[in-house]
Amino acid sequence: MNSDTQLDLWEVFIQSKSGQPYIHAGSIHASDMKMAMQNARDTYTRRGEGTSIWVVPSKYIVASNPDDNAMLFDPSNDKIYRHPTFYVMPEGAKNI
């Protein structure tokens, strides 16, 4: 299955500042945790993008199957009452 001749694949998540969520930045190759951290740092935080990094071996990411999209996601399409659009937004409220 693995025809990639490079090192193992890792996914990189970057937190831009404390309290913010970790956002997927991309992937890198590395042979171990230390190298993964250094490569993530060198590849994705060179311009001050982050203050914290997570690296995860890609093989441990469980992804949904596109064939299941209809079953998984379509049922939420007609439930507009789940959106907070029926409330009046307090003036000056941020991050809602």
Add this chain to the structure above:
Amino acid sequence: MTTKEATFTYTLRLGDDALILGHRLSELCSKAPFIEEDLALTNIALDMIGRAQAMLSHAAELEGKGKTADDLAYRRPEINYYNHLITEQPNGDFAHTIVRQLYLSAFEFLFYCELEKSKDETLAAIAKKASKEVQYHWQHAMDWTIRLGDGTGESKRRMQIALYELWMYTGELFEMDAVDETLIKAGIAVDLTSLKTQWLNLIKNTVTEATLLMPDDTYMQSGSRKGIHSEHLGHILSELQYLQRAYPDAIW
């Protein structure tokens, strides 16, 4: 020699180390073994170029002849460069690049921690920034040394050869002359005597962990304090200085 003249030479030497090694590492741009390492090495190169700019600007100011950092970087002949010989050695295979980083970044890691205490405020400020960068350079070189030394038969063999071949350029890192002595008295320069044992310990521990052998004491190359270089510097300068030599004062 006044303290100011000595500080000029001292700063110039530090600037040249950063400039020449930065140039060497920049040659690896798009040529490293894989893209993440390409970024790692060129990141280190950029740290070096940044430090060179800070050092050479300070040197130009100390010299007081109205020159700029660019004048110093691009308009000097080879004999007026004072970078350590190890910084100008070719990148060779990846093992040579890593061992050059190992020897030098261990030295710079110890050196810049000490230079933070310098009584020359600009040098102390540059050192404070540099020591964070150099700590990472050291970590990077150390990890690769352990990984490759304790890796395959091929990587071990190449690392061992590189350790032996570059060893003769390490003695020079601890040489001191009248410039250093004048400035140590003034509290500006770092006394390298005490760094040598610490450096040797850092290298020994890493080499041992990498299951490699320490090189035996051998003839040590020397000369850069006086501007005497290996054949490699001339070739570096012909590329580095080409534009300013061909089109003086060219800007963009």
